[in-house]
Amino acid sequence: MANSDKSPVSVTLLGGFRLLAGGDQVKMSGGSERLLAFVALCGHPVPRPLLAGTLWPDTPERRAAASLRSTLVRLNGAGRQVLNIGATEIRLRPEADVDVHDARSLARRILDPGTPTGEQDLSAEAVALLSNSLLPGWYDDWAVVEAEEWHQQRLHALETLADDFIAAGRYADAVAAAGVAARADPLRESARTALIRAHLAEGNQAEALRCFEHYRQHLHAELGLQPTSRLCGLVGGLRSGAGR
Numbered sequence: 001m002a003n004s005d006k007s008p009v010s011v012t013l014l015g016g017f018r019l020l021a022g023g024d025q026v027k028m029s030g031g032s033e034r035l036l037a038f039v040a041l042c043g044h045p046v047p048r049p050l051l052a053g054t055l056w057p058d059t060p061e062r063r064a065a066a067s068l069r070s071t072l073v074r075l076n077g078a079g080r081q082v083l084n085i086g087a088t089e090i091r092l093r094p095e096a097d098v099d100v101h102d103a104r105s106l107a108r109r110i111l112d113p114g115t116p117t118g119e120q121d122l123s124a125e126a127v128a129l130l131s132n133s134l135l136p137g138w139y140d141d142w143a144v145v146e147a148e149e150w151h152q153q154r155l156h157a158l159e160t161l162a163d164d165f166i167a168a169g170r171y172a173d174a175v176a177a178a179g180v181a182a183r184a185d186p187l188r189e190s191a192r193t194a195l196i197r198a199h200l201a202e203g204n205q206a207e208a209l210r211c212f213e214h215y216r217q218h219l220h221a222e223l224g225l226q227p228t229s230r231l232c233g234l235v236g237g238l239r240s241g242a243g244r
Contacts, residue, residue, distance in 0.1 A: 009082050010097040011040040015132035021078035031055075031071045032079055037135060039083065040098045041146055045091040054142050100150065103129045107157035110164070117164045126161060127177045130154045133184070155181045155191060162194040171202035187219060193231050200234070209238045 012018040017033045019026040028036070034055055039046055048068060049061070055071075056064035072085060082096045092098070106129055110117050134150040135143050158181040165174035175198045181191035192215045199208035212227070212235045219225050 009078055009093075009095070010099070011036060011082065011092070013037060013040065013098065013100045013135055014103060014129075016136060017138075019078060019082065021081075026078045028079055029074065031067075032075050034140065035068075035071050035075070036079060036082065036092075037138075038142060039090055040092050040096075041100065041142075043092075043098070043101060045084075045086075045089040047089050051090060055140075057141065099129075100134060104150070104153065106130065107153045110157045110160050111153075117161065122161070122164055122168060122170075122173075124173065124176070127158070127173070127180060130158050130161070130177075131180050151184070155185060155188065158184075159190055159194040162198055166198060166201045171198060174198035174201065186215075187222060189215075189219075189228060189231055193234065196231070196234055205238050209235055212238075 008022050010020045012020065017037055019028060019033075019036060035051070038051065038054060048065070052064040052068040053061070056067050059067065072090075075083070082093055084091050084093055106121060106126055109115065109121055110126070134147040136147075138144070138147070158177050162174045162178035162181070165171070165177060175195065178191065178195035178198050181188070182195045185191055192211065196208045196211050199205075199211060212231070215231075216227050219227060
C-alpha cells in the first residue's frame with residue numbers, strides 16, 4: 001500500500017477511529033483507541049492527571065492514574081510511536097496527521113467572512129471531508145461534546161459551501177453539499193433551505209417543491225412545527241402555481 005501523502009502515521013477520527021501506519025490499519029484495544037483519540041483531538045500536550053480523569057471519570061484518582069499507566073504499557077508498535085510520552089504529559093508527535101484538524105481548518109476557511117472561498121476548497125474533496133461525523137457511536141462525555149461541536153461546524157460550512165457553489169454556477173456541487181447537510185440533520189431548516197436554493201438556482205422547480213413538502217411534512221410529524229416564513233417565501237410562488 002502507498003504511504004500517506006502527509007506522514008507515515010495518521011489518526012482518523014471522522015467516520016470512526018483508525019490508526020494508519022504506512023497506509024495499513026493498525027489493530028488496537030478499545031482503551032488504546034480512546035487514549036489516542038483524546039490526545040489527537042486535543043492537539044496539544046495533555047497533562048497525565050487530565051488524561052486519566054477524562055478517560056476514567058468515575059474512578060478514584062489513584063486508580064485512574066494506574067489505568068492510564070497500564071494502557072500506556074500495553075500500547076506498542078505504531079500506537080506507541082505516534083505519541084510523545086513524558087513524565088508529566090502526553091502528546092501526539094508533530095509529524096502525525098489527524099483528519100479532523102484538516103477538516104476543521106477547511107471549515108474555518110469556508111466560514112471566514114473576510115476571505116472568499118478559494119478554488120482549492122471549492123471542490124468535491126472539500127464536501128467529502130465535511131461529510132463524516134466525529135467518532136460516531138462513541139458515548140464518552142468528552143467525545144459527545146467534541147462530536148456535537150464538529151457537527152455544528154461542518155453543517156454551517158456545508159451550507160456556506162453550497163452558496164459558494166451557486167455563486168460559481170456549479171449547481172450540481174451545490175446540491176451535493178447541501179444534500180450532505182440535510183441528510184446529516186433532517187430537521188435543520190438552514191440545511192434544507194440551502195438545498196432548495198440549489199435546486200432553484202439550477203432551474204429545478206419541481207425538485208425544490210418536493211424538497212420543501214418533504215421537509216414540511218417531516219417537521220410537522222416529528223415536532224409539530226411548520227417551516228418559517230423565510231423558507232415558505234422561497235417556494236411561495238411555486239406552491240401557489242401548483243395549487244392552480
